[in-house]
Amino acid sequence: MRTHSELKAFIFGMIGVSLFLLLLMVLVYGESTGTILHGLALRSPLLLTGSADLSSFGGGFSANVIISLWAMLIVGVCGVVLGIGLISSNPAMRLPSSFLMNVLRNSPWLVILYAMLYLLPFEVTLFGTTYFISPTMKAIVGLSLPVTANMAEVFRGGVEAIPTGQWESARALGYRRLQILRHVVVPQAIPLMIPNIMTTYATLFIGTSLVVVTGTEDVLSLARVVIASDGDQFATGIYIYVLFLFFIFAFPIAVLTRWLERRIRRST
C-alpha cells in the first residue's frame, strides 16, 4: 500500500488543485465563468506557444520551458565546477568558491536578472563574428547564476554523503583527487543527487516567470498582452490559467522527486 502513496498524492493533487482553481474561477466570475473559459480556450494557443495558430513554437509557456532547459544546462556545468571548488582541499580554491556560492545564494533573482541585463554587452565579437545577445539569452544567464549556487550545494552534499572510506581506498590505489572524484565518488553520488537536482530544476522552472522583466515573450508577458487586448475582466481568469500551467508542469516533478527520495532512503 505504501508503494503507491506518491501515485495517490499525485492523482489527488492534480484533481484537487484543478477543482480548487475551477472553484476560484466560479467564485470570482459566477455565471459568466463559461464565457471566460471559452475566451481562455481561444487564447490557449497564444499562451502556450506564442503564436495564435500553433504555427510556430518558442513563445509563451514553451519559452519558459525552453529557457529553463537552457539555463539548467548552464547550471549543470557551472554548478559542478563551483561544487568541485567547494570541496577542494586547497583554501585558495575553496574560500572564493564558498564566498561566491553564498553571494549567489543570498541575492534576489530579480536583482541578478536586472544586473545581467546591464552587465552583459549588447553584442560580442568572437573570432571575427559578431554575435547578438538577445534579452532571452541574458535572461538565461541571469537565471542560471543564482541556481548555480543551489546546484553546487547539491553537488557538495552528494559527494559528502559518500563514506570517506571510498576516498581513502581510492587514494591507497594511487588515484589523484580529481580522478577519485571522476571515477569513484561522483558515479556513486549521482543517484543520491538526482532528487535534489530535480528540485533545483523545479525551482529554476518556477523562477522563469521572472524573465517577464527582460522583455522575453514568456507566458506572463503574453498574459499581459491578452489582458490588454481582451479586457481587464479576463485578468483573474488568465492568472488562474497561468498558475495552472506552471502547476501541471512542476507538480509531477515534485511528486517524482519525493518518490525517488523515499526509494533512496529505503535502499540505504
Added chain:
Amino acid sequence: MELDFGWLADPLYQQWLLRGVGTTLLLSALGIVLMLIIGILGAACLHFKLPVLELVVTIIVELLRNTPPLVQLFFLYFLLSEIGLSLTDPATGRSIPLFTGFTCVVLSLGLYNGAIAVEIIRSGLLAVPRETIEGARSLGYTRLQIFRYVELPMGLRLTIPAMTNNVVSLIKTSSQAVLVAVADLMYYATQIMLENFRNLEVMVLIWVIYILIATFAVLVIGRIAAATRIPGYGV
C-alpha cells in the same frame, strides 16, 4: 569598465535608498510574521488530521509550492483589486483601498513562503521524539496541551535551519514588489537608474544591500536559535 559611485553623495538618492530599505524591511518583517502564522496553523491542520481542513490545506500547499510566487502576486493583485474593499481612514476621512499593492505583496509573500513553512513545521513536529510525547501523555496532558507545550516548542526549534533558508527566500522574493509598483528598494533603484543612467552601479549596490539584509537575517536567526536552545535535548 569603470564603476562610478559619485551619485551616492546626492542626499536625494540617499533618502530614496533609505526609504526603499525601510519598505523592504517592513515588507519582509510582516511577511515573516504572516508566514509563521500560516505555517503553524497549516501544520496544525495536517498534524491533527482535521477532516476537511487537511484536504484543503494539502491542496493549497501543493498549489502554492509548485507555482511561481510572481504569478501568485499578480493573481492576488488583480483578484483583490477586483473585490475592491476599502477602509475609511479615521484621520482624514478619505476612503483608502484595503488591498493596496503593499498588502498584496505581504499576503503573497506570507502565502508562498507560508506554504513552504507548513511543510517545514510539519516535518519538525514529526521529528519530536515519540518518547517525549508519550511522557507528556502519561502526565495527563490533553492532545492540544501536548501540541502547545511539547510538540510546538520542540518542533519549531528543530525547524530553525530549514526556516532560515525560507526567511532568506522570503527576503529575496520581496524584491518582486516592484512589479506591482510598491516603493521598495528595487523600486527606488529603478527610479535612480532612470535619473542617472548608472544602471550597473545601482544594481551592484542594490545587490550588496540585499545580501547584507539576508546576512543580517541569518545572524539574527542564529542568535534566536542560540538564545532559545534547550541544552540536553539536541534542540
